[in-house]
Amino acid sequence: MDSAPQPGSPSLIATIGRIVLDGIVVVLRAVGFLLAVLIGIPLLIGPLLVVGLVVLIAFVCTAPTSGVYRTALTRVYMRHKLSPLFAAVVVTLCTMMVIIVISVMGGFLDLMRSSVKRLSSDVSVKSGVQGFGHYEELAKRLEALDEVEAATPVTVGYGLLRVKRQLVDLNGKVVSVTEQVKTVEVRGIDPAGYTRVTGYESSLYWRPELFEQWRERLDELTAEARSDGDTFAAKVYQDRKGELSHFEGVDYHGAGMRFKPLDAWQPKKGPKLPAIVLGIEVDPSPYARRMRGGRYWPNGRLLQSADSARLPDSMRPQPVSLTLVPMSSKGTLIEPVLGQFIVVNETKSGLYELDNSRVYIPLDIMQSMLDMDAGEAYERPLTDAELELLALGETDGLPRKIPVPARTTQLSIKLADDIELQAGRQAVQDVVDKFLADHPNVGLLSVHTWEQQHSTLLNAVQNEKGLVTFLFAIISLVAFVMVGTVFYNIVLEKTRDIGVLRALGASRLGVANIFLGYGLSIGIVGGLLGLGLAMLIIFNINEINDLLFDRFGIAMWNPQTYYFDTIPEQINPTEATFIVIGAIMCSVLSTVIAALMAARLNPVDALRYE
Amino acid sequence: MSDKPTNSTTANPPPLPQRGEAILSSTGLHKHYKMGDNDLHVLRGVALDVKQGEWVAIVGASGSGKSTLLHLLGGLDKPDKGEVHFQGKNVFAFGSKAVDEYRSKSVGFVFQFYHLLPELNAIDNVLTGAMVTHSVLKWPSVARQSHARAVELLTSLGLGERLTHRPSKLSGGERQRVAIARALINEPSVLLADEPTGNLDEKTGEQILDVFRDLHKQGQSIVMVTHDAKVANAADRRVTLERGRLK
Ligand SMILES: Nc1ncnc2c1ncn2[C@@H]1O[C@H](COP(=O)(O)OP(=O)(O)O)[C@@H](O)[C@H]1O
Ligand SMILES: [Mg+2]
Numbered sequence: 073m074d075s076a077p078q079p080g081s082p083s084l085i086a087t088i089g090r091i092v093l094d095g096i097v098v099v100l101r102a103v104g105f106l107l108a109v110l111i112g113i114p115l116l117i118g119p120l121l122v123v124g125l126v127v128l129i130a131f132v133c134t135a136p137t138s139g140v141y142r143t144a145l146t147r148v149y150m151r152h153k154l155s156p157l158f159a160a161v162v163v164t165l166c167t168m169m170v171i172i173v174i175s176v177m178g179g180f181l182d183l184m185r186s187s188v189k190r191l192s193s194d195v196s197v198k199s200g201v202q203g204f205g206h207y208e209e210l211a212k213r214l215e216a217l218d219e220v221e222a223a224t225p226v227t228v229g230y231g232l233l234r235v236k237r238q239l240v241d242l243n244g245k246v247v248s249v250t251e252q253v254k255t256v257e258v259r260g261i262d263p264a265g266y267t268r269v270t271g272y273e274s275s276l277y278w279r280p281e282l283f284e285q286w287r288e289r290l291d292e293l294t295a296e297a298r299s300d301g302d303t304f305a306a307k308v309y310q311d312r313k314g315e316l317s318h319f320e321g322v323d324y325h326g327a328g329m330r331f332k333p334l335d336a337w338q339p340k341k342g343p344k345l346p347a348i349v350l351g352i353e354v355d356p357s358p359y360a361r362r363m364r365g366g367r368y369w370p371n372g373r374l375l376q377s378a379d380s381a382r383l384p385d386s387m388r389p390q391p392v393s394l395t396l397v398p399m400s401s402k403g404t405l406i407e408p409v410l411g412q413f414i415v416v417n418e419t420k421s422g423l424y425e426l427d428n429s430r431v432y433i434p435l436d437i438m439q440s441m442l443d444m445d446a447g448e449a450y451e452r453p454l455t456d457a458e459l460e461l462l463a464l465g466e467t468d469g470l471p472r473k474i475p476v477p478a479r480t481t482q483l484s485i486k487l488a489d490d491i492e493l494q495a496g497r498q499a500v501q502d503v504v505d506k507f508l509a510d511h512p513n514v515g516l517l518s519v520h521t522w523e524q525q526h527s528t529l530l531n532a533v534q535n536e537k538g539l540v541t542f543l544f545a546i547i548s549l550v551a552f553v554m555v556g557t558v559f560y561n562i563v564l565e566k567t568r569d570i571g572v573l574r575a576l577g578a579s580r581l582g583v584a585n586i587f588l589g590y591g592l593s594i595g596i597v598g599g600l601l602g603l604g605l606a607m608l609i610i611f612n613i614n615e616i617n618d619l620l621f622d623r624f625g626i627a628m629w630n631p632q633t634y635y636f637d638t639i640p641e642q643i644n645p646t647e648a649t650f651i652v653i654g655a656i657m658c659s660v661l662s663t664v665i666a667a668l669m670a671a672r673l674n675p676v677d678a679l680r681y682e
Numbered sequence: 683m684s685d686k687p688t689n690s691t692t693a694n695p696p697p698l699p700q701r702g703e704a705i706l707s708s709t710g711l712h713k714h715y716k717m718g719d720n721d722l723h724v725l726r727g728v729a730l731d732v733k734q735g736e737w738v739a740i741v742g743a744s745g746s747g748k749s750t751l752l753h754l755l756g757g758l759d760k761p762d763k764g765e766v767h768f769q770g771k772n773v774f775a776f777g778s779k780a781v782d783e784y785r786s787k788s789v790g791f792v793f794q795f796y797h798l799l800p801e802l803n804a805i806d807n808v809l810t811g812a813m814v815t816h817s818v819l820k821w822p823s824v825a826r827q828s829h830a831r832a833v834e835l836l837t838s839l840g841l842g843e844r845l846t847h848r849p850s851k852l853s854g855g856e857r858q859r860v861a862i863a864r865a866l867i868n869e870p871s872v873l874l875a876d877e878p879t880g881n882l883d884e885k886t887g888e889q890i891l892d893v894f895r896d897l898h899k900q901g902q903s904i905v906m907v908t909h910d911a912k913v914a915n916a917a918d919r920r921v922t923l924e925r926g927r928l929k
């Protein structure tokens with residue numbers, strides 16, 4: 073001991089030292105969890121691995137060669153004290169929480185990516201809203217590439233969809249009419265071509281297997297109700313099964329692929345109407361809402377049934393009307409056009425964003441509505457005076473008319489199987505550049521990959537995953553501070569015992585290691601238990617959700633408000649491993665203060681009193 | 683009990699000291715305590731020789747520095763000045779690891795307030811002494827032997843029926859016997875006892891004193907702090923600590 077008295081300074085130094093130490097520990101914990109969040113960023117792995125591993129290795133290496141009392145006492149304290157049990161529970165819960173959050177969010181991201189990918193072409197060539205001509209030629213040139221499997225024109229525009237519903241009495245007399253309007257993204261497509269570049273065909277929702285599944289499910293429910301003695305419910309299920317028969321045997325799939333309404337679906341009077349395919353969430357009526365389990369029921373939708381022909385027009389689902397705003401090739405607005413369509417099928421991508429806002433109509437109808445079909449145009453823009461003449465119906469003195477080719481707003485392209493996305497994009501870009509050189513008045517064309525096109529949506533979820541995990545990691549940090557407090561208190565409480573051990577010959581490092589070992593044990597137990605629990609919950613999360621709903625009416629997850637029918641049940645092994653390692657390291661690190669306290673303790677002071 | 687004191691501070695043990703030869707000695711021990719602006723000079727050059735097999739009683743008024751001296755002799759605290767020699771070697775000259783080993787193998791502490799670990803039963807408390815000296819790797823090979831020795835020690839101290847009792851289930855005298863067994867488990871050369879009867883009634887104190895008498899008969903060197911004249915009389919020699927010096 074230093075015999076020169078330095079009044080005041082030792083305690084000040086000790087306080088500063090403690091603050092600095094606390095700071096270091098907090099920073100280390102933060103780094104540890106940042107690592108867990110941002111796995112794969114080597115910049116962060118460095119410092120954490122160094123510090124965490126130094127503590128761990130120092131502990132593990134000294135363990136076998138130092139006194140056996142350390143392990144023995146760690147075991148005893150684990151068994152005889154309640155607070156470390158709480159600490160272990162806290163570590164367990166935090167590990168579980170972070171793993172569940174990161175897994176479910178990661179699952180979302182993967183699902184979204186695959187859904188977006190399914191309904192998007194790999195690469196698309198886009199023009200402005202007024203479209204570009206000679207697209208057939210460009211498509212041919214592109215399809216000649218080895219890198220490109222297929223290219224198809226798609227015309228994208230925005231419009232207003234009007235859905236009219238009539239309430240009729242038994243005599244077919246209209247009692248009331250409601251009309252709902254919704255803004256939609258309209259895509260003019262050639263279904264066969266579009267299927268070659270996207271998953272359009274597989275996204276068509278109404279198909280025979282679906283009715284088959286419904287029937288089986290209803291039979292199951294009926295049998296269940298019967299065995300429960302609930303004859304009323306059984307009858308309701310059988311009635312619902314009866315409703316299905318109206319839709320069975322109808323080739324909705326073929327209608328969606330050919331874009332041709334069956335003759336029986338056409339109104340009794342008036343012209344024949346073209347087909348429209350709606351995103352499954354587009355129809356705003358309450359009948360069309362998603363049911364529990366993410367399924368849809370055909371009845372009450374805009375779908376025409378098998379016996380449509382026998383019903384009066386007023387009793388059948390009404391055609392929908394679509395208003396589009398065309399633009400001239402020079403980009404000026406022309407009068408809105410209105411078309412009537414018969415819903416022949418619906419698509420479900422799994423991505424609510426798309427399913428809620430997208431409708432498909434035949435490309436040629438779209439082009440003619442938007443005035444983008446082949447025709448004639450004045451060879452130069454009209455002056456104000458000429459526009460006045462035109463308005464008066466005069467044709468003399470107007471410029472000469474020349475033929476113009478049909479236009480589309482984009483070409484959607486599927487790359488050959490083994491072509492890497494960026495390489496494919498570049499190949500397409502080269503062809504587009506040559507095409508533009510050959511057709512100088514086509515205007516600007518840009519080439520995008522599907523990832524670029526949906527980057528806002530995907531990045532949003534990616535960021536959300538990072539943010540939410542980070543927030544939970546911060547909450548966990550609080551928990552680890554609590555773990556640190558638990559150990560701090562244990563050291564305070566065990567001061568005398570530490571003194572005894574020192575008197576029996578234990579070294580400073582030895583008594584410090586009791587607490588590091590303690591933290592390690594709690595970290596391992598808590599981390600692994602947390603992993604186990606997280607896996608248990610993640611792989612049963614949908615059952616848990618159903619159970620909560622059935623028993624308590626709590627809808628933890630409502631498929632109507634989310635993108636997907638079920639909560640993704642997946643876990644990323646790398647992420648999970650890092651989180652468990654992070655939890656173990658944090659547990660050890662949170663005992664560092666307690667361990668240092670134990671090491672600095674003066675045994676004589678600890679032993680002086682009872 | 684231990685007429686062959688073990689020796690562990692060196693790889694090559696010097697010849698065993700004979701009865702009458704100094705085994706533990708101190709020269710010019712000084713110890714200050716700083717309390718705010720006050721400098722409490724507790725020990726002012728304490729010189730003490732303890733011979734092999736000798737029982738020395740240190741008496742003195744409360745607060746005279748008896749415990750402080752015992753802690754210095756046992757390597758539990760460092761003197762500000764002066765040296766402690768064990769078997770001719772300066773205890774504090776070879777680093778903290780050597781001091782730890784000295785405490786663990788060469789001396790054994792017995793305290794007034796027993797200081798047993800409350801979570802452990804009698805036998806495990808005694809074994810803790812052995813567990814400090816043996817590493818995790820070596821323990822399996824000595825565990826049985828240590829256990830047997832702990833049982834033997836406790837039985838010889840009359841606790842054969844109390845082996846698995848926790849301290850809270852033992853009387854004061856019994857607790858002190860467990861503490862003595864713990865101090866003896868590593869066969870220390872010197873037993874350092876700080877008022878071992880100070881917390882016991884007269885009759886129990888007498889029984890504990892008998893334990894020390896037996897140990898002394900078997901050749902155990904003992905340094906005992908006490909302020910009880912009767913206890914001090916049982917020792918071979920009595921020294922008094924007064925104003926920081928031994929008389
Ligand atoms: N850590 C300490 N800080 C300040 N004073 C102390 C400390 N330890 C002991 N003292 C003082 O030193 C003196 C000697 O104490 P101690 O050795 O316990 O005496 P004894 O055992 O003879 O009763 C007492 O006055 C005590 O108050
Ligand atoms: Mg004392």
